[in-house]
Amino acid sequence: MAEVNFPALEEKILRFWQQNNIFSKTISQRRRATNFVFYEGPPTANGHPGIHHVEARCFKDIICRYKTMRGFRVIRKAGWDTHGLPVELQIEKQLGLNSKKEIEKYGIEKFNRECRKSVWLYKKDWENLTERIGFWIDMKNPYITYEPEYIETVWWLLKKIWEKGLLYKDYKVLPYCPRCGTGLSSHEVAQGYKKVKENSLYLRFNLISSDPQWQNTAILSWTTTPWTLPGNVALAVGPEIEYVKVPDSAKENYWLVIAKPNLNLLFQQGIIKPLSEEELKSYPHFKGSILAGLKYQPLFKVPELETERSYQVYPADFITSEEGTGVVHTAVMYGEEDYQLGKKAGLPTFHTVTEEGRFIEGLEGGLAGLEVKHPETEKIITSLIEERGTLFQEYLYEHDYPFCWRCKTALLYYAKPGWFIAMRQVKKNLLI
Ligand SMILES: [Zn+2]
Structure with a gap:
């Protein structure tokens, strides 16, 4: 049996897709087909991509390809998560800050600026990985969670939800650190x-x-x-x-x-x-x-x-x-x-x-x-x-x-x- 070189085979197919614009053709050639719109749950680009991202993206890709095969016009929109704990933790570490109170002392605006700078650190690595694993997604027009358009969209959605009477105030019992003044995720609790x-x-x-x-x-x-x-x-x-x-x-x-x-x-x-x-x-x-x-x-x-x-x-x-x-x-x-x-x-x-x-x-x-x-x-x-x-x-x-x-x-x-x-x-x- 002939030896099969899988990496070479993959690269050959990737080249074919790129040279012939296969991904964009699956959309442009189906103007009349029913849309199936996929927004990727956005990754955080302030950290290296890992093998677990490859796994999750395989599932996402399979669903979209299946829908394409079924005749849908599958629009796949990339996104970047620029908010939240992973970003803040990294900057806290970098600046040597240890609590919410210390961040306030340092200045929220200054802290936010540092966070903003950090979120694109590994963008190139992410793009390379995305391409290499054959994950089709429109990375030219991503949604970015810190952009006003995105934030305003979330506010608009919340307003709609409020108008429908579906937004309500309640309590949630969390593992909570009274010194840091913050709730901890189950992943964080497991470490301590x-x-x-x-x-x-x-x-x-x-x-x-x-x-x-x-x-x-x-x-x-x-x-x-x-x-x-x-x-x-x-x-x-x-x-x-x-x-x-x-x-x-x-x-x-x-x-x-x-x-x-x-x-x-x-x-x-x-x-x-x-x-x-x-x-x-x-x-x-x-x-x-x-x-x-x-x-x-x-x-x-x-x-x-x-x-x-x-x-x-x-x-x-x-x-x-x-x-x-x-x-x-x-x-x-x-x-x-x-x-x-x-x-x-x-x-x-x-x-x-x-x-x-x-x-x-x-x-x-x-x-x-x-x-x-x-x-x-x-x-x-x-x-x-x-x-x-x-x-x-x-x-x-x-x-x-x-x-x-x-x-x-x-x-x-x-x-x-x-x-x-x-x-x-x-x-x-x-x-x-
Ligand atoms: Zn604490």
Whole structure:
């Protein structure tokens, strides 16, 4: 069999395409055909192209070629992404800046000018690669995200979306660095996990009920983030999970509600005393749905969080038996699942923590203004809930926790306000 030299073969075909203007002919010779318009999701030219770009572009190219073969007039428009984090990070590094605040000090306009200069650094490499991999795209008339025409188009689109009532303000819970003042992408979060040993807390949430079966009874819950406790507004239980009411070993004539599947784990951790099968059987068993709607005493007094729906037990579908007590302490603004549950239940969206990672002014218990993730602050929180009779036990817990890759600060899961487009409402039309 004859040896085939693939690179030579490819170059021969590329030359043929170029010399005969094949790409432009697929458009110019089909004036009457139906358009199929492709805008490339624009690459950033301040970095070298990599093999992953080749892969993504193969998919893009295949779809367009397929449409061409089906008789469409396929217009392929190139673009350059000149905005966003990749550009800013590169310039930050170059100028030795480490935070949003330092950029502001340096001057936003000056910083933007540096960014603008940097975005064309590897344009030539990109063009060479584009040509060599045989990716057909009109690079002579690209859209560039920093040009006023492009920006105005985006504004025009947003206005249209607003007029249709599809633009709305909401929160999104993000891994957030309170020192840098910025949310982190999942890629960035993945770079900063560290094993930490810290105090987690098992807590009593004392039930308020006139029903005799809930007198002198608390629901036991667990948290690894004591700083979220002032923001607690709900407890989540699995409606189909079996719960059991057992005696509180640390408080006479008192009872604790715990998910039955979690008991073994709690025995092993030494949180509660082992119970014999016989003994366990003698205590009341019930499904989580029975607990839904029960009210409990708030741990902290936060007037903004007091509504008719607050400080209640809600059913949820994210409860597991792998850790904790099968009851999840819910602080609406500090966890994605918490936020979703809060939205469904109509719970207040109020921050007890500032964007600087400190407790808000006016928070009771001497917590106002304190750095929330500081070990000293956690000690104060622990002693406060101990004074109030709600601390059941501290437990030293080892787990992976994310830190900011830039400044090593512990990240907080934090609800940040933002604008959203209600895509779900138009999904059906888009898929037809
Ligand atoms: Zn940071």
